[in-house]
Amino acid sequence: MQAAVTRKAASVTDYRALAKARLPHFLFEYVDGGSYDEVTLRRNVEDLRAIALRQRVLRDVSAIDLSAELLGKRWSMPVGLGPVGLSGLYARRGEVQAARAAAAANVPMVLSTVSACSLREVAACGHVPWYQLYFVKDRGFVSHLIARANEEGCSALFLTVDLAVPGSRYRDARAVGGRLRRAAEVLARPSWLWDVAIRGRPISFGNLEPIVGKSAPLADFQRWIHDNFDASVSWKDVAWVREQWKGPLVIKGVLDPDDAREALAHGADGIVVSNHGGRQLDGALSSARALPSVANSIGGKIPVLADGGVRSGLDVVRMLALGADFVLLGRAWAYALAGRGEAGVAHVLKLIEAEMQVAMALTGCASIAEIDEALIDRR
């Protein structure tokens, strides 16, 4: 059964199955899981999938243009790889592989603060990613991270604000075992052991080595976040970042129209409507539900990005119809990376592009600009 899936991954769901088969159990649970009862994680997927699109006919869709502009550049489609922590462990030097796939597809990638590969290592592949920043308590170190992003030539900074404290994740708590159990789970996945744990060394947080050291605190990652992330962070810190970062600043993790207006007032150049993939406040609205009112509150003044539950090109079109200008993938690309490395990420991007083409053709849209709320069938 698994071999058949391996040969014929045709969707993000297939890549999830591949990721499950390939990653040690504790790592798959980390990628796949959400917080508490995973209500918001499920809502993200289900609310988006429940959006009915209006089928339209006879509108000459022989030439469809998927390209879209964001933050000063034209991309092949309004889709990017969002920041996913520890993705360098899903495949050997995973963030570099993902960046190569993103470069080949001409889509942006946002590198997580808690990536395994450092920004320098990823940038060296020729596709300098955008950089995602978390606030740790040591502000000197936050300044250092911003300076590093500047030095590497990152053209945008994504400040993630929905993780003042980490949401409890039952699945992670259950999956965390002692050394022996962890070793047994690794031994049960020999191809991952060889590819990542042995040939993919060092296993560290490339960007955080100055404060964490050479070995990532994997055994108790949530605890480490709890101890080191800064719960006192507030809008005045956004102003503090703004002073140090002169390029585009995107606030990631906005779900409420009032917060969207604050972001605008504090000089954000974009926002990401997101609940961290259902990994933080369980019970929060899905991104799909929150998006229209947040987009309305921004009123087209800055780009509105969205993520959460996107598993296909149809889902991308749905997010655009709900008011997003650009869509970020999370687990969709992480599963693909775990399943088949760079080739998997490249394949998922191709699938999404092809699915968008079909969705746009059958809803009568020849360009991204034509996608709006009129595409949603409310009958």
Ligand SMILES: Cc1cc2nc3c(=O)[nH]c(=O)nc-3n(C[C@H](O)[C@H](O)[C@H](O)COP(=O)(O)O)c2cc1C
């Ligand atoms: C395993 C995992 C790690 C993540 N790490 C980060 C991170 O380091 N920084 C961040 O801003 N968001 C992080 N996110 C959130 C994603 O950027 C994105 O908001 C979310 O995955 C979207 O939901 P989806 O995966 O259902 O598409 C992570 C998500 C997952 C699944």
